[in-house]
Amino acid sequence: MKLTETASMPDTQEIQSIIFAAIDELNVQREADRQVEKSLDTKLFGKDSDVDSLDLVNLIVSVEAGLAERFGAAVTLADERAFSRKSSPFKSVHSLLAYIEELLGEDPT
């Protein structure tokens, strides 16, 4: 994953906006009483989550597209690197944001 020359370094607020925009996109497809909350504490899977497997895939793909558009970065979030972590980066919005910051902040060399 590389940032293009024209892209600026990621900002936490911008990444959060991209994730929240992906949640908005997801909510369009959900009933009014099943909206996913736009909060850092929102759980993305497990018993306390209202997000199902297909929603999670949809959300991750939307975030990847948002990152590509904003930062010119082809980021794959759901891969073996993420799956092999002891604590999943997809546990909550907060952990997803931290994971994206980590990926985008890496030295491309």
Place this chain on the structure above:
Amino acid sequence: MVVFSSRLDRSYHENLQKLLFFNPNQAQVAPEILRAIERYGEPRIAVIDDRLRVALGSPTEVQTLFVLEADQPGARLVGVVVYTREEDTLVVVYVALDEAYAARGMKAQRLLFLRIVDELRSVARRIKGVGSLTLFCGGGVARRIRVR
């Protein structure tokens, strides 16, 4: 650990039947399943050369990817995905996950559906002329995922 395989021995027939046709999670995605049946036909299990495969009640040629739990003796079947190529994209036609791996199941943290998508991206990348993966989400919305 889960492993992916395009082949499944016929001894898994009952497990595959249970996963595809008697899956408790199906009720949650009933509209999506009905849409897929309307477009591609009903899935059925076929036995060819002692191997199982999923065929459709339409002329569409499909591929099947089976997901097995390999960290237990006997390699339990925990997922199946049926997909087809349509021009420059691989279309996911059916997905069935074991209840334990569903979003609120005991093994939800293993993120099986995301792993399946990752595997399908790899498959798509290996096919010349294929640049995306297509998933049908809620409301029949087609979501294209770039793979290159």
